[in-house]
Amino acid sequence: KAGVTQTPRYLIKTRGQQVTLSCSPISGHRSVSWYQQTPGQGLQFLFEYFSETQRNKGNFPGRFSGRQFSNSRSEMNVSTLELGDSALYLCASSPQGSGYTFGSGTRLTVV
Amino acid sequence: SQQGEEDPQALSIQEGENATMNCSYKTSINNLQWYRQNSGRGLVHLILIRSNEREKHSGRLRVTLDTSKKSSSLLITASRAADTASYFCATDARDTGNQFYFGTGTSLTVIP
Secondary structure: OOOOOEOOOEEEEEEOOOOOEEOOOOOOEEEEEEEEOOOOOOEEEEEEOOOOOEEEOOOOOOEEEEEOOOOOOOOEEOOOOOOOOOOEEEEEEEOOOOOOEEEEOOOEEEE | OOOEEEEOEEEEOOOOOOOOEEEEEEOOEEEEEEEEOOOOOOEEEEEEEEEEOOEEEEEEEEEEEEEEOOEEEEEEOOHHHHHHHEEEEEEOOOOOOOOOOOOOOOOEEEOO
């Protein structure tokens, strides 16, 4: 079966811009989580969506937002980009919320 | 915080040797999972151990969980160069639903 697909793989943006990242979960998986990975902070939980509802949210500013569509596909948006937002953004899906399958990530560089 | 801590931060061994890495966490959990990440790539789920389990095996992997000490260990036997990667433990606390906390990771290098 197809894995978790994240697009785009790489992205370069300038400070102040906004960005939207996309995640297509494994078919049948209803839970989608997003993580930010940086060398300094490691893997940090952003949020989790289940059946189009945000079920959990990490400690990130309001510039980070997300949504989930009826087909379980999810997007995350970062507005007013800062240099510190440069990171690998990972999406993971699960049938119910454990044993996540991760995508390969989107590497965002803010210049 | 709930975040797990892996130990050691880095480990270098010869091919064929065993590699052991440890994870400690702070609060009661439902599950603990181990993941592998090759350089700059996504995470690959290795094994999940529930809080009422003490040991689990999957191929060359052996995971133990000691909830009284709030710690887990991952043993990779007969290591191969392809095992070179970073290994993370992830825990979900009983009071935070499906929010997973990842440790800082152990970087394993297997020398051919």
